[in-house]
Amino acid sequence: MYFFAYPGKPDQISEPIETAAKFLNNTAFQVTTWKMLDIAGAFIRNEIIAKINQEEVFVADITRLNFNVTYEVAYAIGKGKPLLLVKNSSIKEAAPFIREVGIFDTIGWKEYTNSEELVKIIQAYIPKPLPISPIINTKVPVFFLDTKHKSDFITRITARIKKARLNFRSFDPNEQPRLSAYDAINHIAQSYGAVIPLLSETNEDYEVHNLRAAFLAGLADGMEKSLCLLQYAESPVPIDYRDFVKIYRVPEDINKYIADFAISMVEAFQDQEEIEEKPDISYLQKFDLGASSAENEMRTLKAYYLPTDEYRNVARGEVQLVVGRKGSGKSAIFLQIRDKERGRGANIVLDLKPDGYQLIKFKELVLQYLQEGTFQHTIMAFWEYILLLELTNKILVTDEKRYLTQSGLFEPYRELEQIYIQEAYTSEGDFTERMSILINNLTTSYKAKYGNSTNVRLSVPEITDLLYKNDIKELRNKVISYLKQKDKVWILFDNIDKGWPSTGLKHEDLIIIRTLIDATRQLQRQVDKERIDLFPVIFLRNDVYELLVAETSDRQKETKVRLDWVDPDLLRELIRLRIISSFGDDNEKFEKLWRNVCVSHYKGEETSQYLIERSLMRPRFLINLINACKSFAINLNHTKIEEDDIEKGFYSFSTDLLTDISYEIRDILPEAEDILYNFINCKVDMSKGELEEIINESISNSLLLEKIIDLLLWYGFIGIKINSHDIKYIYNMNYNMRLLKGLLKKNVNTTGYSINPAFWPALMIN
Template identity: 40%
Template structure:
């Protein structure tokens, strides 16, 4: 009887002939040693165009016991195959050459591959040893239940623009909610999260940029991995690319090309039908024998991706209570502290009363780009403030009108009290010169572009232009605003209250380096919101305008105008570790069986994680490294849980926690390095100069280290302030006490003064959260 030889597919790039030779020799040696037990089939990928060869590759993966892929260089086809193999429920064994730099930096920014784990080798003998050792063929386990409330997953590119606006707005038009990976929110994409998101999707929407910059390559690498996952799992997948873009061989036949927005609309129209068909099918049979960790879902670190589930585990804080009572104009907080989560809960709470009119508006900076470039850079400061305030006031009024018409588009037919008011308001709103099509982002983009175009025709590009009130009115308004306001006021007599919630406006702005024009735009938005509130209050109506912004942006506004210290604001500053434990407890409960609601954190935690690590209680160990931000705590737990689930552990073990914190540390490092580069463009990779540094540094040592990264001497102190502000470093107060920014109520001046008093004897401590990624050894 002939025993069929088991096979393993080996994918690797041909970019480096010497490396390709090492891999080919290593595979050949392994095959000779293994004999008939296992046969490796090498597949070398060229980085040049050629005929698509996807069919034999798919067949090779399907016939393999497991798949080996070399990621020294991130060949796009290899990346796709890694995702495809995982989607096909094949174990993917990753390898990379230890001494070749290759695409190490790109892989670090992408985030997928170090969260999967890989073996390293230096020559063909070491590679052969790895291949002949036992490779566990057990694939990653993942739930196959569909998320029917938000069935589409989108990988967003780093640069927002018309393509992304059309993509997401058409999904909304199709009435499909979506979850997304947003690089502005998460610096890196973990493999476990990508698998979870694709597995729960009835459709995956991707866009290949094919740009020359690293950011485009990083985005395309993530997109190709996700495309491979989706195709491997048999998910409806739409991969968009510009008509002239070069695309990898493996996806060339499935990419849908476009040259104009109408092409995207057509592609998504067809894609929507595929999603519907997939949703109409019964949920696949869930995998059996999942461990509690493998089946546990605790939500997503990014609030936008858990709109439909957030209410079941949201922690009702005092800040939330104040916002929902209308006691705040501003909600401020650092990235990852829960601004968007609070935004969503305030929206849902107020929207639950059908008598309320709720606008959840998420403008983004790029939608105002034409306004900034074509107008605000040429106007005097007074004229800019006048014009932008009028712009926001007009937009808020239009959006309230739009929401009233949308909300009552059926009800007015059967309600004689509002019928005539509705028809009059509709006639006034649909005036010539104003586009009412698309979602809010499209209407905002169209309005700002129309004003920019009109301004250019009237005033050209002269600097220092001053505009009269009449000129601003003619430039901004397409409606008779006074008459429209009167009609809206009359209509609101039949409503209870209006809530105008703004989020995302500061997304993508440089941290601590806010453009003065951006600050003006935000300041005018707040002023316009207050003016709308006052005007409507005179007529007896209740209107609340709340903006959700970053701490550093608010502080910039404070420096520009003392009036903003008088704003009604709530600050999302987390300082109590027990509050973070309660936040995590609520999420853990949502993923545990019914009947667990009364369990305390100390009862739940030991069921899911070892109690101590290196002598420290594990929840305290995680919180200490979270920078007191909920998102970071969720990320850390999710990473550790992912490693434990991959190995079918019943609870998170020491090795899982160590790997999870290392992956999270890398996330933090990439994210903060990007933010530092925004403020100091010449300081790219500065944080990487801390690699192998001592955990404790004198003020002289810290200054020398910062200067060694190429930072100008005049900027060294500003960079150190940045490191303190973001909790990257703290100040040693005593042998037992270290003060980071969250230990002093987020007041940077406290740390600055303590450092100044200590002078040259000041000791700075690198936060333990960053040490694994930087190779810094913790002191005993």
């Protein structure tokens, strides 16, 4: 009836479980543990999987997380087995911690300290499986588990998935710090298959990543989805699972595995019968807010996108920079503009999303070999070359058939194609992979000419000779000549500030951004002379932009829009459009739609306002918070989000938010990465002296003190308390730090600081 899995180490875990099992077996309960199985000469995995399939209820101990048990828990969920998780609270938790992985805390578990308590937990358990959606997302049928650091191998995997024209969703730990069980189950349930890379022990963060991988792989196997589980070399996959993992050692191995996976996807598409929606699915389960990351909803975003004034300014070609905080909607604008403009055949739309890893590689290459005086000119030349090559590649792909039939395109196309071939710039893979190949070629060219000499000062002709295969002027002229045949040219550049090293932003990183802006502006001026409409738009994080402005002498030349959300009603409209997309009630007001999915009040506050006030006024955070509450409600079979679901969901969200904002602070000021954890169990309200005392617990540098306080205000972690009822956070002051600090000076005698309630649960603040 019950099958019990638990980690083999430490030994203290085994004793109370085996004792409890023996006691229960003398009652009406039948419990089998993995140690009771006859597994001599057999793979333990196979025997355990067979037992999970056979028994009615699966019980797992997660006191110490490991690959095997994590996989087995997910497999049981995928098979629709009722699941009971338990944890021995008397044993010290060890890394990787549950809060870091983030899967199990959204399922929930029961704690025990001895066999007697464990017996009572099992006897009181009412079996119920976690709900799984039966609907396949046919528009985006593949799921990919991304990694925190984008190595060449990971870049190759994503490039080959794109090359196979497999539309995919992904979990990116740079975008979301933790993966919830609800999201993992939904991602796999909605997919025909999943591509899941495992990291070797030499990789940073490999333990947390591989536990996520184990959970996703278990779900995929349990739901009988196609699974491509990839591993570099043999380590560290448990021996029982090595027959199920595809080992690669060179990039060409990846090509073969993804090709085989693509074939299985086509077969799944052909074999899969349309699954009708089950009639017993609740209203709440039908409620789909979409993904909080725009990249994961690019095929569906158009159905519920909220066209703000900032979006319209970009669509009219009036701005060069879109500036916003993480999760404010930059990528959503990127995708909407891209899809809108490339639907018009006479346009060329170049959409570039480089990986931060490649930019770091290029920066290190230039810094290693060249003197500082050469640095800026080299990067400027590099960007110009990249933009021209990518524009050429986009033209050749976009007009591959059109040039044969459209008057005036044949000769210019052939000429452009010929010069592109001479440049030997590969058309394989995506932009990130092409950029990686170009950087490797640049390294080879440098060493062929200058050996291992470092700190070399190159002249302009020498840099040109190093970068370009042929005459850059000829390439530029051919591109401009061809673009005369087009209506509009868009260059959309996102992710330039994504994936910075943990050492934080440096002067050289800002030069990379500044030179990119200058290169697009220069190209725009060149084509403008030929009366060609070219609209470059670069998407930047707000805090990175502020640093850029501080370092730039000729600032404010670029036109920009800021994605600052200050109106709660605008966020309600964003949610309303997503609810409408689920149910089709086009004319219904928010209040009525919201009451169908959530209780009206929580602790005396209207629930939508309560959640909005704890989202830091960012759309992504608000969607994550509502989804967290919804996941607990669905797991508990509630028909709508109840008060206790809000409490549990808010706690889970708060933990993720704390990690997220810590990462954002680290990008700007690495010394203060863990500063938020100084506030654990502290008072909500404090004077400036008390605030400084808390910061000084880990930061002894007095020069950093004011900078850290400014960062805490900037990210909305703390606000300024005017009186007992009036607290101003950065978003209450239109994101204007001068206004916020001016308010502080004007009320110097009565003003204190207050920690944003969004962080209270994570910091254990009452």
